[in-house]
Amino acid sequence: MLLPPPVGTALPLVKTLADTVDFGKTVLPFVDQLYALPQQILQAGADTQALKHLYLTTNPLISGFAFALAITPIFLIVSEINKNYSQVDRCWSLLPTVYNLHYNIWARMNGLPTQRLDNILAFSVCWSIRLTFNYWRRGGYSVGSEDYRWETVRSWVNRPLFFIFNILFICIAQSVLLFMVTAPTYILMLASRLSGQNMNTTDILFARGLLALVVLEFFADGSQWNFHKAKHAYQKTAKVPAGWTREDLEPGFNTTGLFRYSRHPNFLGEQLVWVTLYQWSCVETSSLYNWTGIGAMSYLILFQSSTWLTEKLSAEKYPEYKIYQQRVGKFLPKLTGPGWGDYLEAQKKAPKKN
Template sequence: MLLPPPVGSALPIVKTLADCVDFSKTVTPFVDQLIALPSQLVQAGADTEALKHLYLSTNPLISGFAFALAITPIFLIVSEINKNYSQVDRCWSLLPTVYNLHYDVWARLNGLPTQRLDNILAFSVCWSIRLTFNYWRRGGYSIGSEDYRWETVRSWVNRPLFFIFNILFICIAQSVLLFTVTTPTYVLMLASRVSGQNMNTTDIVFARVLMALVLLEFFADGSQWNFHKAKHAYQKTAKVPVGWTREDLEPGFNTTGLFRYSRHPNFLGEQLIWVTLYQWGCVETSSLYNWTGVGAMSYLILFQSSTWLTEKLSAEKYPEYKIYQQRVGKFLPKLTGPGWGEYLEAQKKAPKKK
């Protein structure tokens, strides 16, 4: 029976918190493991003890990244066979939690402190449950369901270019992105070896903020879901459902609750979650910034571009959406100028068209 290897063979030697975010110490020395991993997996075969030994002796950042790369051909093949490009979307709510679970399990098996990782995993599971449930109730897992924005993107380029786009961005870049947003968990695992097991006040604050952001998304999801249910009922029966007004429903897009102050409160929460996790790693290691910020920054860039496309399509579909854009902040509430409520009041006072 093979014994678990010493932690030192799979993790960098870190003596200070600054060492925990030094790319040359925490990542570069283990790149060779990524290259050797495929052949080692073949050699291990179905031998569970050999696989366990390989898992424990491979740097967890490297094995997580290898998994992110390994699943990209699956996304590509399934998407091309079905001509449906929402395959990564279907796994979006699960993969970050898979990586956070991986770090937690790896640390436990190697006898490392896991209190911070346990808290990250708890938040991550709640995040996954919320996002998976919302995606399911919107029909995301139904056969043939696809994000409507991919159809728009396909109309902009020819088939060969979209195939390249599917390989490089949809399958590879998005899969790697869902891994990189969790890399601060790796840093926090390393930092725990220096600072110790117990959560301090700062750790508790970050853990609670992450949970609060999941709650923000939960309420935003509920508001959006309830609005669309009411809108569809109104369109079907021409009767305003109880608890709603014509002013709420006739624009065609949600302007109630959190959406009265932010056009995308759920997107705001989503971006803040991964920025907060990144900042947790920065604060814990006393660093102003570090290499794991690539994940959070890439996530922000993705959401800026996807939100631009979402709003472009909404403005084309709903006549009042451009007014909504002028009066309500995209993510953060506008602190100056008239809001959507003032617009509705002005509409009520305006003379009716004959």
């Protein structure tokens, strides 16, 4: 029977908090494990003890990254067979939590402190539940709507170029991105190994802040769902549902609740979630920045481009959307200038056209 090896064989030897964010000490020494892993898995075969031994002797960042790469051919094959290029989108709500769970399990099996990892996993599970529920709920009104972005992109380029785009960006880059946003958990695991089990006040604030952001997203999702439900009922029956006005529904896009102050409050919360996790790793290690910020920064870039495309299509579909863009901030509320409420008041006072 194979026994778990000493932790030092799979984790870097770090003596200070500065060491925990040193890419040369915490990542590069284990890159060779990535190359050797496929052959080692084949050699282990169905031997559970050998697989367990391999899992424990492989750096958790490397094994997580290997998994992110291994699932990309599945996304590619399924998307090409079904001609639906949202296969990564369908796993979006699950994969970050899978990686956070992986770090938690690996740390427990190696006897490392897990209190910070437990709190990260708790927030991550709540995040996944909220996103999965919202994805499932949206299907009633917009089956396949998650694919409209890729259908639009596909209409802009020829088939060979889109196939390359599907491989490099949709399947590989997005899968790796969902792994990278959880890389700060690896840093926090290393830091916990030095600082010990108990969470301090800063840790508690970050953990509660992450949960608060998930709650923000939940309310934004609920507002969006209620609006579309009311809009579809209004379009079907020409009767304004209780609790709504014609001014709320006739523009065709949601301007109520949080959406009166931010065009995408759910997107705001989504970006802040992973930036906050990254900042937690910076504060815990007393560093201004570290290499795991690549994940959070890439997430912001992705949302900027995705939101640009979403708004481009909305502006083409809804005549008043450009006015909404001028008066309401994309993510953060505008602190100066007239808002959407001012526009509605002006519309009420404007002379009626014959």
